[in-house]
Amino acid sequence: xxxxxxxxxxxxxxxxxxxxxxxxxxxxxxxxxxxxxxxxxxxxxxxxxxxxxxxxxxxxxxxxxxxxxxxxxxxxxxxxxxxxxxxxxxxxxxxxxxxxxxxxxxxxxxxxxxxxxxxxxxxxxxxxxxxxxxxxxxxxxxxxxxxxxxxxxxxxxxxxxxxxxxxxxxxxxxxxxxxxxxxxxxxxxxxxxxxxxxxxxxxxxxxxxxxxxxxxxxxxxxxxxxxxxxxxxxxxxxxxxxxxxxxxxxxxxxxxxxxxxxxxxxxxxxxxxxxxxxxxxxxxxxxxxxxxxxxxxxxxxxxxxxxxxxxxxxxxxxxxxxxxxxxxxxxxxxxxxxxxxxxxxxxxxxxxxxxxxxxxxxxxxxxxxxxxxxxxxxxxxxxxxxxxxxxxxxxxxxxxxxxxxxxxxxxxxxxxxxxxxxxxxxxxxxxxxxxxxxxxxxxxxxxxxxxxxxxxxxxxxxxxxxxxxxxxx
Amino acid sequence: xxxxxxxxxxxxxxxxxxxxxxxxxxxxxxxxxxxxxxxxxxxxxxxxxxxxxxxxxxxxxxxxxxxxxxxxxxxxxxxxxxxxxxxxxxxxxxxxxxxxxxxxxxxxxxxxxxxxxxxxxxxxxxxxxxxxxxxxxxxxxxxxxxxxxxxxxxxxxxxxxxxxxxxxxxxxxxxxxxxxxxxxxxxxxxxxxxxxxxxxxxxxxxxxxxxxxxxxxxxxxxxxxxxxxxxxxxxxxxxxxxxxxxxxxxxxxxxxxxxxxxxxxxxxxxxxxxxxxxxxxxxxxxxxxxxxxxxxxxxxxxxxxxxxxxxxxxxxxxxxxxxxxxxxxxxxxxxxxxxxxxxxxxxxxxxxxxxxxxxxxxxxxxxxxxxx
Numbered sequence: 001x002x003x004x005x006x007x008x009x010x011x012x013x014x015x016x017x018x019x020x021x022x023x024x025x026x027x028x029x030x031x032x033x034x035x036x037x038x039x040x041x042x043x044x045x046x047x048x049x050x051x052x053x054x055x056x057x058x059x060x061x062x063x064x065x066x067x068x069x070x071x072x073x074x075x076x077x078x079x080x081x082x083x084x085x086x087x088x089x090x091x092x093x094x095x096x097x098x099x100x101x102x103x104x105x106x107x108x109x110x111x112x113x114x115x116x117x118x119x120x121x122x123x124x125x126x127x128x129x130x131x132x133x134x135x136x137x138x139x140x141x142x143x144x145x146x147x148x149x150x151x152x153x154x155x156x157x158x159x160x161x162x163x164x165x166x167x168x169x170x171x172x173x174x175x176x177x178x179x180x181x182x183x184x185x186x187x188x189x190x191x192x193x194x195x196x197x198x199x200x201x202x203x204x205x206x207x208x209x210x211x212x213x214x215x216x217x218x219x220x221x222x223x224x225x226x227x228x229x230x231x232x233x234x235x236x237x238x239x240x241x242x243x244x245x246x247x248x249x250x251x252x253x254x255x256x257x258x259x260x261x262x263x264x265x266x267x268x269x270x271x272x273x274x275x276x277x278x279x280x281x282x283x284x285x286x287x288x289x290x291x292x293x294x295x296x297x298x299x300x301x302x303x304x305x306x307x308x309x310x311x312x313x314x315x316x317x318x319x320x321x322x323x324x325x326x327x328x329x330x331x332x333x334x335x336x337x338x339x340x341x342x343x344x345x346x347x348x349x350x351x352x353x354x355x356x357x358x359x360x361x362x363x364x365x366x367x368x369x370x371x372x373x374x375x376x377x378x379x380x381x382x383x384x385x386x387x388x389x390x391x392x393x394x395x396x397x398x399x400x401x402x403x404x405x406x407x408x409x410x411x412x413x414x415x416x417x418x419x420x421x422x423x424x425x426x427x428x429x430x431x432x433x434x435x436x437x438x439x440x441x442x443x444x445x446x447x448x449x450x451x452x453x454x455x456x457x458x459x460x461x462x463x464x465x466x467x468x469x470x471x472x473x
Numbered sequence: 474x475x476x477x478x479x480x481x482x483x484x485x486x487x488x489x490x491x492x493x494x495x496x497x498x499x500x501x502x503x504x505x506x507x508x509x510x511x512x513x514x515x516x517x518x519x520x521x522x523x524x525x526x527x528x529x530x531x532x533x534x535x536x537x538x539x540x541x542x543x544x545x546x547x548x549x550x551x552x553x554x555x556x557x558x559x560x561x562x563x564x565x566x567x568x569x570x571x572x573x574x575x576x577x578x579x580x581x582x583x584x585x586x587x588x589x590x591x592x593x594x595x596x597x598x599x600x601x602x603x604x605x606x607x608x609x610x611x612x613x614x615x616x617x618x619x620x621x622x623x624x625x626x627x628x629x630x631x632x633x634x635x636x637x638x639x640x641x642x643x644x645x646x647x648x649x650x651x652x653x654x655x656x657x658x659x660x661x662x663x664x665x666x667x668x669x670x671x672x673x674x675x676x677x678x679x680x681x682x683x684x685x686x687x688x689x690x691x692x693x694x695x696x697x698x699x700x701x702x703x704x705x706x707x708x709x710x711x712x713x714x715x716x717x718x719x720x721x722x723x724x725x726x727x728x729x730x731x732x733x734x735x736x737x738x739x740x741x742x743x744x745x746x747x748x749x750x751x752x753x754x755x756x757x758x759x760x761x762x763x764x765x766x767x768x769x770x771x772x773x774x775x776x777x778x779x780x781x782x783x784x785x786x787x788x789x790x791x792x793x794x795x796x797x798x799x800x801x802x803x804x805x806x807x808x809x810x811x812x813x814x815x816x817x818x819x820x821x822x823x824x825x826x827x828x829x830x831x832x833x834x835x836x837x838x839x840x841x842x843x844x845x
Binding site: 020025028178181184187213257258443447449450454458459462 | 490492498499503505507508509511514537672673675676677679680681683
C-alpha cells in the first residue's frame with residue numbers, strides 16, 4: 001500500500017475512526033495492529049523480519065540497562081543483529097546474484113532464487129532506530145522499555161515505517177505515556193502538513209522526475225554540460241520535494257493520531273555551508289550519523305590524545321560519517337564516491353573555519369549571507385553526479401560541466417515547477433511557523449488549497465503513484 | 474492550542490497514554506472556501522464543455538486515452554451533435570476512412586440518387602482494424618441509433634497485428650472500459666463530467682513528449698472537420714518518388730496473415746443490421762501498394778474473398794472498388810490514402826452506389842424520423 005494512494009487514505013481514515021472509538025488503554029495496541037496490517041499489505045514476510053529485529057532489540061535493551069562492563073558485549077551483539085539484518089537483506093541484491101551465479105556454474109541452476117528474495121520495506125530505517133535505542137540505553141540516556149507493546153510500536157509505527165523519520169526513543173516513547181488531546185488546532189496542523197506533503201510529492205517532485213531525460217540515468221551521455229547542470233539541479237529539487245513531501249505527509253498523518261514525528265528537512269537548498277546543509281537535509285539520518293558515528297569517533301580520537309585541529313581529527317570522523325551515509329544509501333562505487341566527496345567538503349569547510357572567523361547570518365551583509373548558497377548547491381550538484389548517473393568515475397560529465405555552454409534549451413515546464421518550489425520555500429523562510437499559510441485569512445487559505453488541489457489533480461493523472469525515492473534506500 | 478498544552482494537560486479524562494479527540498470548535502471555513510472555489514471552476518468548465526461555441530475555443534477535451542486522434546474525433550462528434558443534432562449515418566474504419574470519405578459529398582450524392590436525406594459523420598481512427606471497429610460501431614449505434622452505418626474496410630487492416638495499438642490503448646482507457654462492461658469511477662467521471670475531461674487534457678502538459686504531442690494534437694484538431702473528415706491536399710501525382718507506408722505496416726504486410734479476429738469483427742458489424750442498416754465498402758488502395766503484401770495482389774484478393782464469405786450469408790451490401798479504377802494519381806495522398814480530390818470522387822461514387830442499392834431494395838435505410 002503506497003503512502004500516496006486512495007487505499008492508504010481509506011486505511012488511515014478507518015484507523016482513525018476505530019482509534020478514537022477505543023478506550024485509551026487499547027489505543028496503543030490498536031496502533032501496533034494497524035502497523036502490522038499496513039506491513040502485511042506489502043508482504044507477510046516483512047512482519048517476520050521486523051518482529052525478529054524488534055524482539056532481539058527489546059531483550060538486549062533490558063540486558064543492557066544497569067549493566068556495567070559486560071553490557072558492552074550485549075551492545076555489540078545488538079548492533080550486529082541490527083546491522084546483520086540490514087546487511088544481509090538490504091545488500092542481498094549486491095551479494096546474492098554473483099554468489100548464486102558462481103554456485104550455479106558448477107552445480108544446479110540456483111540463479112532463480114535471487115529475484116525471489118525481497119528487501120524488507122523500511123529496513124534501513126528501523127535497524128538504525130534499533131541501534132540508536134541500544135546505544136542510548138548503554139550510555140544511560142534512556143531507560144530500557146519494559147513494555148513490549150510500547151517498544152514494538154516505537155519500532156513499527158506505520159507512518160514512519162517506510163522511510164522514517166528515524167525517531168529517538170527518548171522523544172517518541174514519552175508521547176505514548178502522556179495523555180494527549182487532539183483538538184481542532186492539532187487537526188488543522190495535521191491536515192496542513194498532509195496538504196503540503198501531497199503538494200510537494202505530487203505537484204512538484206513527480207512531474208519534475210517524469211520530465212528528467214533518460215540519458216541522465218544512463219551516465220549522462222549525450223547531454224551537454226549546461227544540460228547536465230540543468231537536469232541535475234532539477235533532479236535535486238525533485239528529490240528534496242519527494243522526501244520532504246513524504247515526511248510532511250506522514251507527520252501530518254501521525255498528528256491525527258496525537259503523535260508528533262520529527263521534521264526531516266529545513267529548506268536545505270538554502271544552506272550557506274555544507275555543515276548547514278547536512279543539518280537541514282534528512283535531519284533524522286544526519287543527526288543519527290552525527291550522534292552514533294561522528295561524535296564517537298571524534299571523542300575516541302580526542303581521548304587518544306589527538307589535537308582537535310589536526311587534519312586527522314578533522315578528516316577521519318567526517319569522512320567516516322559520510323562513507324557510512326553512502327553505504328546506508330547503496331553499496332556501489334559511485335555512491336561511495338559521492339560520500340567521500342561530501343566528506344571532503346566538510347573537511348575543507350572545517351579547515352577553513354580555523355582560518356577565518358565564523359560570522360552569524362545577522363552580522364553579514366545580504367550578498368555574503370546569500371552569496372554562498374549557489375556555491376553550496378553547485379558543489380553539491382557536482383558531488384551528486386556519480387550518485388545520480390551511477391558512473392563511479394564521471395570525469396567526462398564533470399569536464400563537460402566545467403564549460404556549461406551553449407545554454408540548454410529551457411524546458412519551461414520544469415522552470416515553472418522550480419519557480420513554484422522556490423516560492424513555497426521562500427514563503428516558508430520568510431513567514432513564521434512551520435506552515436506559512438496558517439496565519440492567512442480563511443478565504444486566502446481556501447483559495448490556495450483549491451489551486452493546490454487542482455494542480456494535484458492534474459499532476460496525478462500524468463504519472464500516478466510513483467514510489468517515494470527514499471523508499472528504495 | 475499548543476501541542477504542549479495538549480500533551481501536558483493534567484485534566485485529560487482519558488487517563489495515562491490515552492488520546493482524546495476534541496472536535497468542538499472546528500471551523501471549516503478554509504475547506505468551505507476551497508470547495509466553493511473548485512465548484513465554481515467545475516461549473517465553468519461544465520458550461521464550456523456543453524456550449525459548442527465556447528468548446529471550439531479550447532482544444533478537444535480528453536477521454537484519458539493515449540490515442541489523441543480518437544479523442545478529437547469523439548469531441549467533434551459531440552460538438553456536432555450538440556449543434557446540429559445526432560448524426561443518422563456513420564462511416565467507420567481506419568485512417569483510409571477519415572481521409573477518404575467526405576460525409577457532405579456522400580450526403581448530396583445519396584440524396585440526388587434516392588431523394589433521402591442523411592446526416593453523416595466520418596468516424597475514422599488511425600490504425601483501427603475491423604475487429605475493434607465493430608466495437609466502436611456498436612457504441613455509436615447504441616448512442617445515436619443511426620439509420621445507416623458503413624464500414625470502410627481496407628485490406629491492410631485485416632492483417633494480423635495491424636489494429637493492435639488501437640486495441641491496446643483503448644482497452645487501457647478507463648472510459649472505454651466503462652462503456653464495455655467494466656464500470657469504474659474514473660470512466661464514469663469522464664463520461665459525465667467535461668471538467669474532469671479538461672483536467673485530463675491539462676495533465677498532458679506534463680508529458681515527456683509534450684512538444685510532439687502538442688504538435689500532432691494541433692495538426693489533428695485543425696485538420697479534422699466538424700464532420701470528422703480529415704482531408705489532405707498533397708498529391709501522389711506531384712511526387713517524384715512514391716512514398717512508402719510506415720515501417721511497422723510494411724513489416725506486418727511482408728509477413729501477411731489474415732486476422733480471424735478482424736473477420737469476426739466484420740461479421741459482428743454486419744450483425745448490427747438488427748438495429749440499424751449496415752453496409753461494407755472496400756476502401757480504395759493504389760495498385761502500387763499491393764507490392765507490400767507478402768504475396769502481392771493475391772493476399773489482397775484473399776482478404777476480399779474472405780470478407781465476402783462472411784458477409785454474403787448475412788445479406789449485407791458489400792461494395793468492391795478494386796477493379797473500378799475510380800481514382801487517378803492526382804486523387805491519392807499516398808498509396809493507401811486518398812487526398813481531398815480523391816475523397817470527393819470516392820464519396821460521390823459511394824453515395825451513388827449505395828443509393829442504387831437502396832433503390833434496388835438491397836439496402837434498406839429507413840426514412841428519416843425528423844419532422845419536416
